[in-house]
Amino acid sequence: MRSMVNKGTWRKQLLMLSLLPLPDRMLKSFPPGFVLRDPVYRRVKKIKRSGGKAALMLFHLEDYHQWLKDATPDFLGRVERELRKIFLETVRMYITEDDFIGVKQHLANEITLFVRLESHQDFGRCGIVAGKIRQEFESRMERQFSLHMQSSLTIRTGCAIIEENAKDLGFAVEAAYHSAMAAAAKNLPAHFAMQHVELKEIIRMENLTVLTQPIMDLRTGEVYGWEILSRGPKTSVFHNPVELFEFADQTELLPELEWLVIQKAIREITERQIKEQVFINITPVSLSDPQLLGRLLEQLKLSGLDSSQFVFEITERHSINDFEQMANIVHSYRTQGFRFAVDDAGSGYSSLQSISELIPDIIKIDKSVIRNIDREAVKQAMLRSLLYFAENINCTVIAEGVEREEEANVLLQNHVHMGQGYYFARPQPFEHGRNVIQFQSLKEKIIHMRKIASGQ
CATH class of the missing domain: 3.20.20.450 (EAL domain)
Known part of the structure; x- marks a missing residue:
């Protein structure tokens, strides 16, 4: 007899599966047509369907590897755990729960924060808020690890809006990521983000x-x-x-x-x-x-x-x-x-x-x-x-x-x-x-x- 599974429990299990870093070959274990969804992308899509806007803030830890060049594997693991914890604590100081979408970290020295916007005009604040998060994040990391640091930690930030009319959300997020990365690499000022949106709108219209x-x-x-x-x-x-x-x-x-x-x-x-x-x-x-x-x-x-x-x-x-x-x-x-x-x-x-x-x-x-x-x-x-x-x-x-x-x-x-x-x-x-x-x-x-x- 087929066992009955509580609907809420099933959803929790799916969410846990979606958070696992499963390789592509593992997908063979799932039924045909089953798609493992990214929770952050899912939330972005939901916001866009309801008429909202979404943006990403990129935080690039420029001297991360130099900072930890002599670290032991145990200490390195501790830093990585503390880094994510401190970052999330800092984000909560400046981003409300309603506006927080999620965080992705593909590289050890790079964190991407996804946020909800009320409008394109609201995007003008992104660069300013990202700057505040960066300053607080740097300060907390230095206080936490000042005795072990080989050099000062420098974080560069960049912001970009996720195109709302894009057919492929993955492509839109990737485009926004590259835009934010370019802004971070060139150390552009906070007003750059708003001007970037303005120019894209000029071209679109x-x-x-x-x-x-x-x-x-x-x-x-x-x-x-x-x-x-x-x-x-x-x-x-x-x-x-x-x-x-x-x-x-x-x-x-x-x-x-x-x-x-x-x-x-x-x-x-x-x-x-x-x-x-x-x-x-x-x-x-x-x-x-x-x-x-x-x-x-x-x-x-x-x-x-x-x-x-x-x-x-x-x-x-x-x-x-x-x-x-x-x-x-x-x-x-x-x-x-x-x-x-x-x-x-x-x-x-x-x-x-x-x-x-x-x-x-x-x-x-x-x-x-x-x-x-x-x-x-x-x-x-x-x-x-x-x-x-x-x-x-x-x-x-x-x-x-x-x-x-x-x-x-x-x-x-x-x-x-x-x-x-x-x-x-x-x-x-x-x-x-x-x-x-x-x-x-x-x-x-x-x-x-x-x-x-x-x-x-």
Whole structure:
């Protein structure tokens, strides 16, 4: 006769089984279809189903192995037991029972705390609370083991929200873990966590403004092309493009952000029927994504655009570690019709190395060379050297950061192909960027200046 088991007892037994570190081969002992559930993941899932939010706090004990390098096995076991006990006691000081989800410790020197949030705004406190837990935890550990310590104990913290719309919870937790680990490794401040959430939300909601700045052909006075520039929301710190892209780089969101810029640019070009060349900034880290080219070609096919209209500006935000590999990547794009420019030429060795290794179609001379070039003979000599170099490798030259008429005159006198900067036009949204009257007047001015420069 089958024995009857109390429902509550059965649940307790399952919970005990779920806490055991059983290897995969042990699962063969369970009935088919039986899934051993992780209690922490189960609680996270339950919170998300009820409309709540979840986040994780990572605590990395940086000098743990150095701290215990001479410890005996018995003492090491004692430390590991006390460490977990002290950590849980510390957590209870700052996290309520309702907000506590659980703790996981995959490594001896790394503890992950899962917590419930009321809202995304509540996440802003995560970094602050994690900092308080870290300080108290460090202090307690040092008091407990001060006589045995070989060095001071340093704990780094990082926080991340667990994506609420992810289909795979395991993947979402892993992504949050890596994000928190990056924050801990770089020792980023408490407000970093909230800004990380803000940027992810900007990308998810596509809350970017795409601006354009014209690139003027100094030989004809016509608009040669448009550089695509991006801004975050006006009320956000990410309205500043430097903050936007540098923070995305720090948080490993750069490929997502740059792909969003490309998508928005394609939509605008299609809707506004832009026919000129379009310049889009891209970093080596995004170009190295093996899926990018295929996704890009698919988007162009759907939009009815031709790849020959696009010029990718390789920026120096992210250094190129393997030029041979990058040259192969650039070649694969070129075979599909895309062209490349190297940005910031003349600003440092790295841009010159990029030119010599990648042989771009276009060289963009950095604004640091152009600024006050009419007053500095050294900059004029540098300009002539870059022009000579570009001519010998059959590259077109664009001078960036032209802000004064005198600077433009020097460019015309030296037969620079194209210019870009506030002197010609400021960055504007697409719908305002194609002012026919404005550019007709600018064309006439460039032609007039060219005649003067040539002595006509």
